[in-house]
Structure formats: structure tokens, C-alpha cells
Amino acid sequence: MKTCRSFLSPYKDENGNYKFYGRLNQGVVTLNLVDIALSSEGDYEKFWNLMEQRTELCHKALLCRHKRLEGTLSDVAPLLWQYGAFARLEKGEKIDKLLHNGYSSISLGYAGLYECVKYMTGKSHIDSQEGHDFGIKVMQFMNDKCDQWNKEHYIGFSIYGSPIENTTYKFAKCLQKRFGIIKGITDRNYITNSYHTFVKEPINAFDKLAKESEFQALSLGGAISYVETDGLVNNVDAILEMNKFIYDHIMYAEENTKSDYCQICGYDGEIKIIDEGGELIWECPNCHNRNKDKMNVARRTCGYIGTNYWGKGRTQEIKERYVHMTDIAEDL
Known part of the structure; x- marks a missing residue:
């Protein structure tokens, strides 16, 4: 069994009844789409040949x-x-009987669609038609591969938006080692999760969800979208509107809110991440406490809400997230 975003395809038991509960996933192997794009050197024919090789x-x-x-x-x-x-x-x-005929799934993961599309087209898959169309082709290619493998093996292959908690840093470091620092692609300690909008992209919550929903619909083995928010305690109406929009437009999405507390001064606003010469440090903006043992920080990482801090790559990604919905009611 995998993470909260894993999604199982419909399955009927021997009596012809649909069964969802109690089923499982056999595991995931994740495709680094950024590596494929960079390895192709921007040549589309080479890119698709590499997609064939790497998916195999x-x-x-x-x-x-x-x-x-x-x-x-x-x-x-x-x-x-x-x-x-x-x-x-x-x-x-x-x-064995639970491993075949679609009772359980097995996942072709993928990461870095944004950087892949950005390198190949020079544009985002979210804010341009050219980028969007290429991103959809990449997603469809992976779906077609899973369909092909299912016909060969009768197992239950599907594509899965990998959360890459620590792998985001590992992938980023490997890309830098192989290809050097490429502006907008490898110049940070993380790569973008699955089909997600680039975390710095200034986009409102509703547009983000609407645009990502098309890509999520092609991530049949599991996916999750998120909206980065402030505390929203003064903007409850926004939460209600957001949840209605999620219900009507996308299969699975969540709000990323903050829940922090400084044990030294009692500050319960957002604990900030400070960059000091490349070192990222959690600091209370009220009393400047930097002792992690004396503060409580909660952030959604890639699906789960974590409270035990994160590696370098994910910490940078958390720091750079654009806030799609604020605590000011006028924004709604």
C-alpha cells in the first residue's frame, strides 16, 4: 500500500460486485521527466526515443x-x-491471486513535468497553449504505456504522481551533477512534483485547480493538487468556496495552511524560513527563536501534513511557495 494519493481502478469480484476497500498497491518506480528532457538536448525525436527507453x-x-x-x-x-x-x-x-487481473495496482511514477515542458518548449504547461499541449502528450504517452503493459501482463499498471518527499532533492542534485546549473530548470534544490504548477507561479487558487484538473485526469494511478494558503481564520467564506470548487472541478485537492507555535514567546503565526548564505533556518519572526526544539511547525509536504522538518530540497520548495489564497476576505 502507498501514500494517500494512490488511486485504484474499478475492479469487480467473482460475483460481479465492485470492490474498492481492502485492495493494495504493489509499489512504484518514478520516471525523472526532467532528466529525459535535458538528455534530449531539446530534440523532440530524441526526447520521444528516450521516453521509450526510460519507460521500458x-x-x-x-x-x-x-x-x-x-x-x-x-x-x-x-x-x-x-x-x-x-x-x-x-x-x-x-x-498471488491478489497481484493479478487488476485487483491491485502497480505504479509508473513521474516527477518534474513542469521542468520537462519548460526546457523543451520554453513555456509552462499551465500558462501557455504550446506548453499545455506538450505536457498532455507526455501524460498520454505514459498512459498508453500502462495500457500496453496491462494487455501484456494483466497486472494493473497506472501512472502515479509521485510525492518525491526526499527524492526531490536527490533528483535535483543528480541533475545538477549531470547537466550543470541551467536557469529555471536545475538552479534549485528541488524539482516540481508530478504535474503541479511551478511553486513560484503567481496564479490564483481557482485558476490553478481548474488548469491542473486536466492533468490530474490523466494521472490515473493517483494524484493530488494543492492550494497554498494563509491561516484563513478571518476568511472562512474562502474555504467554503474553495471546497465547492474542488468538488465541482477536480478529483482530489487540499488546502495547505500553516499551524505554527513558538514555545518561547507564544507567537502562533507563521514561523518563517530565513536564508543565511544558502543555509535555510526556521525562525520565529517575533522573538527570533531558531531552536527547533522550542517551536512547532506544521506544513503539508506533498500530501501529508508533517511536523518533523524536512530536507534541504523540500525546505527550499516550502519557502518558495506562492500563496494562492490569503487571510484577507476581500480577495474572494
Whole structure:
């Protein structure tokens, strides 16, 4: 089983009834779309050839995961396999029947659609028609690959917007090592999650959700969109309008609000991230406390709300997020 954004395709049991609860995911292998774009040097023919090669590499890696699970006995985790979390198999029974025919999914992850499109077209996939069309082609290519593999193996391949919590930094550092610093592409310690709008992009919440919804609809194995907000305690009407809009326009989205507290001075506003010579430091703007043990910070990372701080890449990404909805009611 994977993260909160994982999505299972419809499945009917032996009685023809739809079943959603208790199913599972066999794992994910993530495609670095930025690396493919940079490796192509902007040549479209080379780009699509590399997409063929890299998706096939992911295909083989996913089959390794699948084959590693085959033959596993239900006894290894009775709570999961025998007592109903995933299934109610007999003791000593193999889990194999749950790995085939779409009962469980297996995910082709992807990351960095924004940087990929930006490098290839010079434009964003969100704010330009050319970028949008190329981004949709990339998403459709991955969907077509999953359809092809499903016909070959009858397993349950689908594409998945990987959260890349720590991998965002790992991917960014690998890209810098391979390709150097490229303005707007590799000049930061993170790459953009899945199909998301670039975090610095000045766009209002409703436009962001509306535009991302088209890409989310092609991320059939799981995805999540977010809106970055202030506390919104003085703008409750905005939350209600936002939730209505989410319901009507997109499958899965959340608001990223802040919930911080300084244990030294009692400040309960937003704890800031200060850049001192390239080192990112959490600091209370009221008393300038920098002791992490004396403050509480909560941020949504890529789906989950975390309170234990983050690596360099994700911390920079959090610092640079554009606020799509403020605590001022007039914005609505």
C-alpha cells in the first residue's frame, strides 16, 4: 500500500460486485521527466526515443517488484492478508491471486513535468497553449504505456504522481551533477512534483485547480493538487468556496495552511524560513527563536501534513511557495 494519493481502478469480484476497500498497491518506480528532457538536448525525436527507453526501464523494474511479491505466503503479515486489511486468505496460502487481473495496482511514477515542458518548449504547461499541449502528450504517452503493459501482463499498471518527499532533492542534485546549473530548470534544490504548477507561479487558487484538473485526469494511478494558503481564520467564506470548487472541478485537492507555535514567546503565526548564505533556518519572526526544539511547525509536504522538518530540497520548495489564497476576505 502507498501514500494517500494512490488511486485504484474499478475492479469487480467473482460475483460481479465492485470492490474498492481492502485492495493494495504493489509499489512504484518514478520516471525523472526532467532528466529525459535535458538528455534530449531539446530534440523532440530524441526526447520521444528516450521516453521509450526510460519507460521500458521502469517497466522492467516494476516487474521485478511484482515477481518479488509472487509466492509470498499470507503468514508473513496475518493482519494484512488473513484478517481482512487486504484480504482473508488461508494460513499458508500464497497472495498471488491478489497481484493479478487488476485487483491491485502497480505504479509508473513521474516527477518534474513542469521542468520537462519548460526546457523543451520554453513555456509552462499551465500558462501557455504550446506548453499545455506538450505536457498532455507526455501524460498520454505514459498512459498508453500502462495500457500496453496491462494487455501484456494483466497486472494493473497506472501512472502515479509521485510525492518525491526526499527524492526531490536527490533528483535535483543528480541533475545538477549531470547537466550543470541551467536557469529555471536545475538552479534549485528541488524539482516540481508530478504535474503541479511551478511553486513560484503567481496564479490564483481557482485558476490553478481548474488548469491542473486536466492533468490530474490523466494521472490515473493517483494524484493530488494543492492550494497554498494563509491561516484563513478571518476568511472562512474562502474555504467554503474553495471546497465547492474542488468538488465541482477536480478529483482530489487540499488546502495547505500553516499551524505554527513558538514555545518561547507564544507567537502562533507563521514561523518563517530565513536564508543565511544558502543555509535555510526556521525562525520565529517575533522573538527570533531558531531552536527547533522550542517551536512547532506544521506544513503539508506533498500530501501529508508533517511536523518533523524536512530536507534541504523540500525546505527550499516550502519557502518558495506562492500563496494562492490569503487571510484577507476581500480577495474572494
